[in-house]
Amino acid sequence: xxxxxxxxxxxxxxxxxxxxxxxxxxxxxxxxxxxxxxxxxxxxxxxxxxxxxxxxxxxxxxxxxxxxxxxxxxxxxxxxxxxxxxxxxxxxxxxxxxxxxxxxxxxxxxxxxxxxxxxxxxxxxxxxxxxxxxxxxxxxxxxxxxxxxxxxxxxxxxxxxxxxxxxxxxxxxxxxxxxxxxxxxxxxxxxxxxxxxxxxxxxxxxxxxxxxxxxxxxxxxxxxxxxxxxxxxxxxxxxxxxxxxxxxxxxxxxxxxxxxxxxxxxxxxxxxxxxxxxxxxxxxxxxxxxxxxxxxxxxxxxxxxxxxxxxxxxxxxxxxxxxxxxxxxxxxxxxxxxxxxxxxxxxxxxx
Amino acid sequence: xxxxxxxxxxxxxxxxxxxxxxxxxxxxxxxxxxxxxxxxxxxxxxxxxxxxxxxxxxxxxxxxxxxxxxxxxxxxxxxxxxxxxxxxxxxxxxxxxxxxxxxxxxxxxxxxxxxxxxxxxxxxxxxxxxxxxxxxxxxxxxxxxxxxxxxxxxxxxxxxxxxxxxxxxxxxxxxxxxxxxxxxxxxxxxxxxxxxxxxxxxxxxxxxxxxxxxxxxxxxxxxxxxxxxxxxxxxxxxxxxxxxxxxxxxxxxxxxxxxxxxxxxxxxxxxxxxxxx
Numbered sequence: 001x002x003x004x005x006x007x008x009x010x011x012x013x014x015x016x017x018x019x020x021x022x023x024x025x026x027x028x029x030x031x032x033x034x035x036x037x038x039x040x041x042x043x044x045x046x047x048x049x050x051x052x053x054x055x056x057x058x059x060x061x062x063x064x065x066x067x068x069x070x071x072x073x074x075x076x077x078x079x080x081x082x083x084x085x086x087x088x089x090x091x092x093x094x095x096x097x098x099x100x101x102x103x104x105x106x107x108x109x110x111x112x113x114x115x116x117x118x119x120x121x122x123x124x125x126x127x128x129x130x131x132x133x134x135x136x137x138x139x140x141x142x143x144x145x146x147x148x149x150x151x152x153x154x155x156x157x158x159x160x161x162x163x164x165x166x167x168x169x170x171x172x173x174x175x176x177x178x179x180x181x182x183x184x185x186x187x188x189x190x191x192x193x194x195x196x197x198x199x200x201x202x203x204x205x206x207x208x209x210x211x212x213x214x215x216x217x218x219x220x221x222x223x224x225x226x227x228x229x230x231x232x233x234x235x236x237x238x239x240x241x242x243x244x245x246x247x248x249x250x251x252x253x254x255x256x257x258x259x260x261x262x263x264x265x266x267x268x269x270x271x272x273x274x275x276x277x278x279x280x281x282x283x284x285x286x287x288x289x290x291x292x293x294x295x296x297x298x299x300x301x302x303x304x305x306x307x308x309x310x311x312x313x314x315x316x317x318x319x320x321x322x323x324x325x326x327x328x329x330x331x332x333x334x335x336x337x338x339x340x341x342x343x344x345x346x347x348x349x350x351x
Numbered sequence: 352x353x354x355x356x357x358x359x360x361x362x363x364x365x366x367x368x369x370x371x372x373x374x375x376x377x378x379x380x381x382x383x384x385x386x387x388x389x390x391x392x393x394x395x396x397x398x399x400x401x402x403x404x405x406x407x408x409x410x411x412x413x414x415x416x417x418x419x420x421x422x423x424x425x426x427x428x429x430x431x432x433x434x435x436x437x438x439x440x441x442x443x444x445x446x447x448x449x450x451x452x453x454x455x456x457x458x459x460x461x462x463x464x465x466x467x468x469x470x471x472x473x474x475x476x477x478x479x480x481x482x483x484x485x486x487x488x489x490x491x492x493x494x495x496x497x498x499x500x501x502x503x504x505x506x507x508x509x510x511x512x513x514x515x516x517x518x519x520x521x522x523x524x525x526x527x528x529x530x531x532x533x534x535x536x537x538x539x540x541x542x543x544x545x546x547x548x549x550x551x552x553x554x555x556x557x558x559x560x561x562x563x564x565x566x567x568x569x570x571x572x573x574x575x576x577x578x579x580x581x582x583x584x585x586x587x588x589x590x591x592x593x594x595x596x597x598x599x600x601x602x603x604x605x606x607x608x609x610x611x612x613x614x615x616x617x618x619x620x621x622x623x624x625x626x627x628x
Contacts (some may be wrong), residue, residue, distance in 0.1 A: 073526060089588075
């Protein structure tokens with residue numbers, strides 16, 4: 001394993017523990033995404049790897065070398081910041097050239113490197129401008145160019161797309177994926193956006209309250225969430241979950257029942273993804289009845305928010321121009337293969 | 352809706368206030384300029400004279416005959432040295448206050464300000480004894496150190512704000528790009544804060560240049576700046592007003608010119624902020 005967090009704990013002077021004994025390892029060339037809500041410790045993990053923070057306990061190893069006490073400049077990593085952190089008193093060209101100037105690269109080679117990187121990120125036109133004359137997307141490209149121009153083996157990105165508007169964010173996301181493929185570098189990407197994580201990552205590390213709660217490839221995280229928290233965090237929209245009880249192989253919740261064979265009697269959490277719920281005819285015998293509440297067309301799909309007593313769920317289905325009127329009954333089927341179950345207390349996934 | 356005529360009346364009123372303020376502020380200065388070109392008879396005439404036969408005699412009389420020209424050099428040396436020292440010591444201190452957290456930080460920061468709370472005269476005697484025992488009394492070093500010590504609090508207080516305006520990520524980006532922490536400060540943060548540093552330096556320079564009390568107490572002969580030279584023109588035979596005015600003009604002229612030249616940068620520096628990244 002090339003990059004290793006070995007029992008890394010970070011406590012801040014004010015007493016908050018941002019990371020609790022994090023163990024995490026990934027290979028060179030990966031696109032690792034650290035995903036979590038705010039306060040989960042994902043940014044702290046990134047800054048610890050960069051050397052901008054020192055861990056309270058534990059070690060960080062890069063290619064077998066202990067870098068825990070090395071300052072950032074000796075770690076060979078580039079970084080892109082959320083607010084770009086461009087040097088406003090230098091031109092775009094000089095911003096990109098800066099890491100090379102520090103390394104005293106000869107002028108001709110420096111110029112070649114800067115132009116090649118500008119070419120790659122399509123910012124050649126802006127090289128003479130000042131950072132203040134750039135749009136958010138352009139500034140972000142300059143920040144990426146500066147982080148990568150000196151060919152660091154690892155590029156860290158701390159929520160690099162959060163300050164961009166929605167369209168640009170999608171575009172830059174694709175660009176980053178292309179960049180990762182072309183440069184064959186290791187990318188570590190911090191985000192709270194599950195969609196960014198799912199689309200970019202070779203592997204996703206989901207953090208919550210300073211602990212790693214699932215570490216897997218994105219598909220597996222979507223298909224087999226390790227606990228209720230991840231189930232309710234990943235997906236568009238996230239998984240529907242219901243608190244209820246199993247009695248004689250049937251799940252009972254407020255407002256509906258559903259067959260759930262093979263589970264012992266007692267409290268349980270049932271989960272099902274909105275896109276896996278099937279709409280059936282009223283005549284179907286085992287149909288679960290909900291009532292339509294709100295309908296949101298998200299072409300080509302439609303989201304149907306439905307209620308039954310204390311429970312609410314979302315159904316995502318292809319929009320076939322059928323009208324769903326509020327208050328109307330909605331007949332649903334939960335395919336057995338699509339069901340997830342979680343422990344009521346711990347939230348952990350049940351086998 | 353703004354009524355046109357009341358708007359005009361308001362404008363005239365504002366101009367009138369400004370005019371009064373300018374007249375009040377400038378009359379003494381203009382009077383001093385005139386005095387420096389008057390002979391003794393015109394100066395002491397019981398009816399103030401606006402028109403008179405100007406003379407240039409006061410300037411050579413004081414600067415050459417009384418050998419006051421080295422005092423101008425002392426003023427320059429003292430102001431420049433104490434300003435440089437203030438910035439070199441104060442800027443890193445302010446940067447430290449802006450960026451790092453340590454126990455008692457705000458108390459220490461407030462302590463800097465308390466050094467300016469006591470009336471300056473109250474520490475004049477301790478300063479005198481202090482520099483006497485150091486053997487620095489009657490040298491410009493004593494004045495430089497005294498000015499540096501009281502201007503340092505100004506530098507630290509002003510510049511902490513300037514550095515705080517620069518996002519931390521700028522330092523961190525510089526460190527990721529390959530600078531040490533010190534390198535990030537010297538080569539990235541300090542140049543970004545240059546307008547603020549410049550404005551602070553100008554204020555330090557002016558305060559030191561105009562300072563009289565400590566300089567008067569700490570030097571009596573060779574190290575005297577221009578401000579301390581003026582009381583020497585109050586003689587048992589009467590005050591040499593023409594020469595006092597001549598020295599005062601020479602002492603104020605650099606500041607006046609300098610402020611005219613850098614006023615745009617000064618305002619920009621004092622309102623430094625919103626570094627767009």
